[in-house]
Amino acid sequence: MNRRDFLKTCGLMGLLIEGKIAFSSSTPSISFKREVPLKREDGKPFNIKYVKRYEPYIFFYPYASTPCLLVDVGKKAEGGIGKGSSIVSFSLICSHQWAFPTPSETFITYYGPEETSLADRGNVIQCCVHMSVFDPLKGGEVIDGPADYSLARILLDTDREGNLYAVGVKGKDQFQEFFQANRSTLKRLYGSLKKAKEIVKESRVIRLKDYTGEEIKC
Numbered sequence: 001m002n003r004r005d006f007l008k009t010c011g012l013m014g015l016l017i018e019g020k021i022a023f024s025s026s027t028p029s030i031s032f033k034r035e036v037p038l039k040r041e042d043g044k045p046f047n048i049k050y051v052k053r054y055e056p057y058i059f060f061y062p063y064a065s066t067p068c069l070l071v072d073v074g075k076k077a078e079g080g081i082g083k084g085s086s087i088v089s090f091s092l093i094c095s096h097q098w099a100f101p102t103p104s105e106t107f108i109t110y111y112g113p114e115e116t117s118l119a120d121r122g123n124v125i126q127c128c129v130h131m132s133v134f135d136p137l138k139g140g141e142v143i144d145g146p147a148d149y150s151l152a153r154i155l156l157d158t159d160r161e162g163n164l165y166a167v168g169v170k171g172k173d174q175f176q177e178f179f180q181a182n183r184s185t186l187k188r189l190y191g192s193l194k195k196a197k198e199i200v201k202e203s204r205v206i207r208l209k210d211y212t213g214e215e216i217k218c
Helices: 003-010 175-181 183-190
Strands: 015-017 020-022 029-039 057-060 067-072 087-091 108-111 124-127 132-135 141-144 153-158 164-172
Touching: 067 153, 087 164, 175 183
Parallel strands: 015 029
Antiparallel strands: 015 020, 029 164, 057 067, 067 087, 087 153, 108 124, 124 132, 132 141, 153 164
């Protein structure tokens, strides 16, 4: 049994209407629309020029507790922005059973092009809880593992100065399942579930390694 097999064995339509989010239960696709500026830690605008290639960043959108990955994958990607259409963003909540980064650790993270994943390649997003692997070059689609759905994609835009904005979400709506499955953890981290569910008006962007104590890779 090789390493890959061993680890696998072990291991809306919705619109923002009058301040409310409406989701359609008849389709797995959602489209959340809300423009939120991305900020540096000092509160100044986060410009596209600050994104370093292959460096994973984290911010929270559309809710205070729902983490998102921002990364320059180094080549043209579906939905990518920037000079080479290589900067993409995804909900960093595993679409299998809603694992997500916390300040202490994360089991879901980005693997650079020189790293090895269960997909026998780098430049992927992998969750080591149940070994799901996603392709950031192809809209976050599932490459391997038990996940049935792609990662939700965060839509990005810039203004004339190159300052970044999160403007929407596309993908299967799993936010309510996420809140329910992680109820106790979110209460501990945010003080209450109500605060965890607050819709953000702006979002700070930091390096993922500066947010979490340990990136657990498998």
